[in-house]
Amino acid sequence: MKTAIILGAGFGGLALAIRLQSAGIATTIVEARDRPGGRAYAWRRDGYVFDAGPTVITDPDCLRELWALSGSEMAHDVELLPIHPFYRLHWSDGATFDYSNDDAQLRAEIARFEPADVEGYQRFMRYADKVYQAGYVELAARPFLSLLDMVRATPALARRRAWRSVYAAVSADIRNDRLRQAFSFHTLLVGGNPMKTSSIYALIHSLEKRGGVWFARGGTNALVDAMVRLFERLGGKLLLSDPVEQIEFEGRAVTGVSTRSGTSLRADIVASNGDLLQSYRLVKGSRYAARKVRRLSRRSFSPSLFVVHFGLRGNFPGIAHHSILFSDRYGPLLDDIYKHGKVADDPALYLHHPSATDASLAPPGCSTFYALAPVPNLAKADPDWESFGARYRETILGRIRDMLIPDLDARLETVFHYTPMDFQHDLAAHLGNAFSLEPLLTQSAYFRGHNRDDHFSNLYFVGAGTHPGAGIPGVVASAKATASLVLEATR
Missing domain, CATH: 3.30.519 (Guanine Nucleotide Dissociation Inhibitor; domain 2)
Known part of the structure; x- marks a missing residue:
């Protein structure tokens, strides 16, 4: 049986581990902290439960798919509760705007600010639906390992004028300044500047409208715990409170990891759900990895x-x-x-x-x-x-x-x-970033972290630093892309 080690028990690492374990690859997750979750950590203080985040769950089907791999149902492990409205927006003069997928209610909310923008919003949503199809359905779970992969995707991106910013795309159809804010702020939730982030990210509107916005009963941490239970039922192993201190290699293949406790683990496959720079720093003694650290340090990281x-x-x-x-x-x-x-x-x-x-x-x-x-x-x-x-x-x-x-x-x-x-x-987030690489068009798809390393043939990556990017649907899609590469290589 093939074996895999995954560094980090965030959403990306857990989703990848479930996919590999479901496919018969004996998988161990090594987590530095005392509980799983990564950025979805949680604290319990004075009778309160505080999720660290993320707290906005969209596209629940991408999560249900993880359970379906083994013929089980997510509802047996965690309950998702619908949120309405999706968001309530506030301005300092007391104005508010309820954003939801109730079409009649949303049109009425828009009309309170600018009646002409009701039609403009409908035009914008037609655009959002198109970039959802091109950017999420067709490309989100596709690994981009070569420039040829990028070239193949370029016509679809060009047709959607992906070089425009989200704010520019919104402004093309909506004239009211506050409504422009209301329909462009979403990129901030994945680390992107609405004035610079590619209009492809307008797909978030379509994603929310189609799948809704949800919250896990018990908090986001309850969803993390449900994923851990599924993984362990499948036979996977989770090791906590033991940071990986080195990814070991021989030639152009990694061989395993060593941890702070002195544990040495060997595997056929190593995948990191950690920070990109920190992951390459762990490949000690490799001149290639040192060059990767220098190159990555020159990239633009999210706030x-x-x-x-x-x-x-x-x-x-x-x-x-x-x-x-x-x-x-x-x-x-x-x-x-x-x-x-x-x-x-x-x-x-x-x-x-x-x-x-x-x-x-x-x-x-x-x-x-x-x-x-x-x-x-x-x-x-x-x-x-x-x-x-x-x-x-x-x-x-x-x-x-x-x-x-x-x-x-x-x-x-x-x-x-x-x-x-x-x-x-x-x-171990480089510069304290919250979302890894900033989601710029020049740092997307092929130009983002690759799901499989270009040098070490069995070193893989998953999570916000890889294609397609941050957010729960993004990192779960990255796990699907990475798993496809692992399974192809191990057939």
């Missing part, structure tokens, strides 16, 4: 995040499960994050309120929240996060107090925050 987790006394039925709190500056704020390396005093926030859907995530009569602000990565802005973090936490809580919860301070029971330094320390 980081500053996240405040907090629990409040009381319930808040007027606050949606997912909220976006816009700054009064849209384009200039994006420039601060992506160009100028400035940590903004007026951040835009994604506010997650999971107890709105699942009350078990907070003590009785209480509510669980986290607020996420995109911030520059450590190459562009590197304040002393240990001291600055406490001050910035107050900036973020102040924004929520001013816009949504005036008596927040009196209700606050527990609070902690997570900074770019924590991304770097806990996840």
Whole structure:
């Protein structure tokens, strides 16, 4: 029986492990942290459950497919709950916009801002459906190992004018400034600047409309645990709290890994769900790997995040499960994050309120929240996060107090925050990035991390740094692409 080792138990690593184990490849996952999940880690404090993220689940069919490989059903391990509205958008003057896949309701919401944009939205969605077909259905799970693969895909991308930004594509059909924000912010949830990220990412709208937006009962961590249970039922092994310190190789093949505890594991296949640079740093003694590290270090990496987790006394039925709190500056704020390396005093926030859907995530009569602000990565802005973090936490809580919860301070029971330094320390994320490589057209498909290494014939990669990119559907699709390469090579 063929054997495989996977570094990292994030969504990508777990999805790949399930695919390999289902195909009869004896697979072991080695995870550095004390629980699985990677960026989908979780904390339990003072009776509250806090997911680290991601919290927006789309395309549940891509997850159900993992269970179907062995003839089982996802519903036996985890329950997905529909979210409505998908997002509630807020501006500082009190204006709101509910975004959902209820066509009549959504048209009415658009008409409140600009009646003419109802027709414009329909044109935009026709475009989103086309890029969904080209960019997700046809290309998301296809590995891009050569320029020829890219050349074959180029006509489809060119027909959809992929060189335009998402914001430009939205603006071509929608005239109201706030509606342009409402239909372009999604790329921020996968690390992309709406003003620069390829309009192919407009497919997110079609993805959400077709499959809905969901949340796992018990939190995203419950979905992670369900994937682990499936993997272990199939016979897979998960090793926790033991970071890999070296990927070993002989010639042009990797042979296994050695861990901090002194454990040495050998396998026919090694795959990494970790940070791309860190993964190549683990191939110690290889001049090829050292060159890869230097090349990758010159690429553009996504911003980081500053996240405040907090629990409040009381319930808040007027606050949606997912909220976006816009700054009064849209384009200039994006420039601060992506160009100028400035940590903004007026951040835009994604506010997650999971107890709105699942009350078990907070003590009785209480509510669980986290607020996420995109911030520059450590190459562009590197304040002393240990001291600055406490001050910035107050900036973020102040924004929520001013816009949504005036008596927040009196209700606050527990609070902690997570900074770019924590991304770097806990996840070995280069420069504290939150989404790996920035999703630019010049860093997509063939120009993103390859699912199989170009030099080591049995070294594979999965996750946000590979094609197609970040987000749960993206990393699960990357696992499908990587698994196809592994199975082809082991037939």
